Amino acid sequence: MGGGAVPAETALPDAELHAEGFRKTREAQRGALAEDYVELIADLIESGQEARQVDIAARLGVAQPTVARMLDRLAADGLVYRKPYRSVFLTDAGRRIAEESRVRHQTVEAFLRSLGVSPDTARIDAEGIEHHVSAETLDAFRRALARPR
Numbered sequence: 001m002g003g004g005a006v007p008a009e010t011a012l013p014d015a016e017l018h019a020e021g022f023r024k025t026r027e028a029q030r031g032a033l034a035e036d037y038v039e040l041i042a043d044l045i046e047s048g049q050e051a052r053q054v055d056i057a058a059r060l061g062v063a064q065p066t067v068a069r070m071l072d073r074l075a076a077d078g079l080v081y082r083k084p085y086r087s088v089f090l091t092d093a094g095r096r097i098a099e100e101s102r103v104r105h106q107t108v109e110a111f112l113r114s115l116g117v118s119p120d121t122a123r124i125d126a127e128g129i130e131h132h133v134s135a136e137t138l139d140a141f142r143r144a145l146a147r148p149r
Contacts, residue, residue, distance in 0.1 A: 025132060032131035035101040036060065037070055038079055041088055042098035050087035104130040104138060111141040 012018060040059055044051040057067045071088060074080040079094035090098060108129045112122035133141075 024134075033070065034074060034077070034079065035097060035131060036127075037074060038090060038094045038098040039101045039105070041080065041090055042095065042102070045090070051089070052087045056088070101130065104133060107138055107141050107145075108133060110145055114145055 013021075037056070037060075040056060041051040044055060044059075049055065053064055053067050053071065056071075057064045060067070071080060071082065074094070075082065078091055079097060080088050080090055082088050105126050109122045109126035112125055112129075113119060117125065
C-alpha cells in the first residue's frame with residue numbers, strides 16, 4: 001500500500017472514544033459472571049428446582065469451590081442469600097439483575113435466529129453477547145425484529 005490516507009473505516013478513533021470502548025468491555029466482563037450466576041439461580045428456582053451449589057457448579061461447568069467463592073461475593077454484593085443447609089435465594093436486587101440479563105439474552109438470541117443462526121448456536125452465542133451489547137444496540141435489534149418480514 002502507498003503512503004496515502006487511511007480509509008475512514010480503518011482509521012483509529014479518537015483516543016478518548018477508543019478508551020471508552022475498552023472501559024465498557026472491562027465493565028461488562030466484570031458484571032458478566034455475576035449476571036450468569038443470578039440468571040441461572042433464577043432459572044433453577046423458577047423451574048421448581050432448588051438452586052444448590054452442586055447444581056450451579058454442574059450447570060456452569062465449574063468446581064464447587066469456585067461456586068462457593070462466587071456465592072460469597074454475590075452475598076456481599078447483596079444479590080443472594082443462603083440459609084444453613086438450604087439452597088441459594090435471590091434478593092430483590094438479584095432478581096432484577098437476573099430479569100434484565102434474561103431479557104437481553106432473549107433479545108440477542110431472537111435477533112441471531114432471525115439472521116438464520118441455528119437455535120443451538122444462537123443460544124450459545126447470545127450467552128456471551130448479552131453482557132457486552134449496549135442499550136442502543138439492543139434497541140436496534142428489537143426494531144429489526146419488529147419489522148415485518
